[in-house]
Each structure stands twice: as structure tokens, then as C-alpha cells.
Amino acid sequence: MRMQTLPDAQVPARTLSPKWNIATEGLSAAQRQTILDRMxxxxxxxxxxxxxxxxxSDTLLLVTEGRIRLFQTLENGEQFTFGICLPGTILGLAATVTGQSRILSAESLESATASIMTRTDFLHCLVEIPPFHWNITRLLAILSIESIERSGPMVLDRxxxxxxxxxxxxxxxxxxDTPQQCLSVVDLTQxxxxxxxxxxxxxVxxxxxxxxxLGLISKSRGKIVIRNTKRLDDFIAEQRNH
Known part of the structure; x- marks a missing residue:
């Protein structure tokens, strides 16, 4: 992993992340700064x-900009995507807590930034800041539920x-775009x-x-356009109910 420290002016507002707000809820300004200083x-x-x-799993990552794909590579070389993570997602929390190896890989789909904390610093914060320890316990439960909701359909769906x-x-x-917003996917090969x-x-x-x-998309070289998101949503729901 190539790491580049950003200048202070480019540092994303980490404390704006809803999940990060859960992790730091009830902490004093000094306690919050102690944690941020270790990221x-x-x-x-x-x-x-x-x-x-x-x-x-020796680092904890908080996605602050860009989208991240979580995937697993099978023994035959095939890859399976478990989910697309948006800014505010915390990656590697459970594995960092348990000290186990990572079970998934993560790839940036576009330019991205993350705040990273080593496992040593993370465990130090858990010991030194008891409210942070409790918040992380609650956050683990929330992330567990979200993981099931996000990856379950991806695994079981046709x-x-x-x-x-x-x-x-x-x-x-x-x-x-017009009020009926079109969505596009660019620079993605089949x-x-x-x-x-x-x-x-x-x-594919x-x-x-x-x-x-079926009128769900239109495609041209290097671009796929979803013309009507509701129609695609209806198609997905219909296929799931088959």
C-alpha cells in the first residue's frame, strides 16, 4: 500500500462522519484530539x-473520500464483491480488535483518502479512554448488522x-441532468x-x-448510463421475488 501524507489544508473533516461521531460520542475535546493525533x-x-x-490486520481505516470495493479472491482466481463502501465507512474494525488476518481485500474505485490508525495506537486509545472503548463496542454491533444487510443480498442474489x-x-x-436524474458508470471494463x-x-x-x-440502461464506449433508476429498482425487486 502506497501511503502519502496530505498537507493540513487537504485533510478531510474526519469528525463529520456519522460512524466516527458514534465512536467519539461523549468524549471531551482533549480525548477526541488524543485519538485524532494517532491517525x-x-x-x-x-x-x-x-x-x-x-x-x-494491523491498521484500522476510516474512509473519508471516494468509494472502496470490498472483495474476496477465491482459490481459482475468481473475485467476488461483497460491497461498495462510501465515505464514513470504517474498515477492518473487527479484525483489528481480534488481531485476526483480513478475510477481504479492499480496492479504491476512484481517488480516495482514509484516516489510518495502527492496531497498537487503537488498543492504547481503548485502554486510556474508557468511553471510547464502550463506543467501539456499540459501533461493532452496528457495523455487524449493516454488513449483513449490505453483503447478504450480494452473496445470495442471482x-x-x-x-x-x-x-x-x-x-x-x-x-x-434533468430532475429525473440519470446515473452513469464510466471507465469500467466488462x-x-x-x-x-x-x-x-x-x-456481462x-x-x-x-x-x-429492456430499457434499463444505455451504453457506449467506456460508459453505461442508467436512464431511469426507478425502472432498474423495479427490475431488481422483480428478479429477487422470482
């Missing part, structure tokens, strides 16, 4: 690996539902999309053509 702000390029599965869900997770609003869903590239090509025939 380092780093940046990642698009498609950069933040950490790999099976490596030691491939067509996973494709629609991943496209929505990756899409951004079209600039200067092979990369196939890895995220756990299917072959040829299946056929499925995207079918999505286009």
Missing part, C-alpha cells in the same frame, strides 16, 4: 489496493440482480465488472445487452 491521513489512486485478504445492484453502486449523477459480480466477461456482455433491450 494518519493517506491517499490512494484509482484501482489501488488498500489491503489484501490474509494479510495481518447474477442479474448483482449486476443491477453493482451498477447502481458505481454510478454517479450525470452533470447538468472484465472488471465481471470480477465484481463473480461471472464471466461474456456473461450478454446481460448488458439485455439490460439495454
Amino acid at each position: 494518519e491521513v493517506v491517499s490512494f489512486e484509482p484501482k489501488e489496493i488498500l489491503f489484501d485478504q490474509d494479510e495481518p 447474477a442479474s440482480v448483482r449486476l443491477g445492484t453493482v451498477l447502481k453502486s458505481l454510478a454517479r449523477p450525470e452533470p447538468g 472484465q472488471e465488472l465481471a470480477r465484481m459480480i463473480g461471472v464471466s466477461r461474456s456473461w 456482455a450478454i446481460a448488458l445487452s439485455e439490460f439495454e433491450r
Whole structure:
């Protein structure tokens, strides 16, 4: 993992994260500063690996900018995406607490930043700041529930539902769009999309053509546009109920 310390003027507002607010709820200004002083702000390029599965979990990461893909690589080399994480997500909390190796890998989908704390510093804060210890216990419970809600459908859904869900997770609003907002996915190859869903590239090509025939998307070179998000949502719901 390549780490680059950001100048102070570029440091994201870490305390604005809702989950970070849970972790620091009820702490004094001095206690909050003690924790922040032990965190380092780093940046990642698009498609950069933040950490790999099976490596030691010796750092805790708070995503502050950009989206992060969590995935697992199987023995045959296939990848399966467990979720797309937005700013405010804390990565590696459970593994950092237990000291176990990471079970997932994380990759930045775009330029991203994160605040990182070593396990040694994290454990020190838990001991020195008892309210922080309690907040982390509560946060672990919240993250556990969210993880089930986020990754459960991705694991159990049929491939067509996973494709629609991943496209929505990756899409951004079209600039200067109408009130019925269009979303677009750019600079994503069919092979990369196939890895995220756990299917072959040829299946993705056929499925995207079918999505286009159904009026769910339109596609051009290097770009996929979701013209009507409600129609895609209805399609996902219908496929799940089959």
C-alpha cells in the first residue's frame, strides 16, 4: 500500500462522519484530539489496493473520500464483491480488535483518502479512554448488522440482480441532468465488472445487452448510463421475488 501524507489544508473533516461521531460520542475535546493525533491521513489512486485478504490486520481505516470495493479472491482466481463502501465507512474494525488476518481485500474505485490508525495506537486509545472503548463496542454491533444487510443480498442474489445492484453502486449523477436524474458508470471494463459480480466477461456482455433491450440502461464506449433508476429498482425487486 502506497501511503502519502496530505498537507493540513487537504485533510478531510474526519469528525463529520456519522460512524466516527458514534465512536467519539461523549468524549471531551482533549480525548477526541488524543485519538485524532494517532491517525494518519493517506491517499490512494484509482484501482489501488488498500489491503489484501490474509494479510495481518494491523491498521484500522476510516474512509473519508471516494468509494472502496470490498472483495474476496477465491482459490481459482475468481473475485467476488461483497460491497461498495462510501465515505464514513470504517474498515477492518473487527479484525483489528481480534488481531485476526483480513478475510477481504479492499480496492479504491476512484481517488480516495482514509484516516489510518495502527492496531497498537487503537488498543492504547481503548485502554486510556474508557468511553471510547464502550463506543467501539456499540459501533461493532452496528457495523455487524449493516454488513449483513449490505453483503447478504450480494452473496445470495442471482447474477442479474448483482449486476443491477453493482451498477447502481458505481454510478454517479450525470452533470447538468434533468430532475429525473440519470446515473452513469464510466471507465469500467466488462472484465472488471465481471470480477465484481463473480461471472464471466461474456456473461456481462450478454446481460448488458439485455439490460439495454429492456430499457434499463444505455451504453457506449467506456460508459453505461442508467436512464431511469426507478425502472432498474423495479427490475431488481422483480428478479429477487422470482
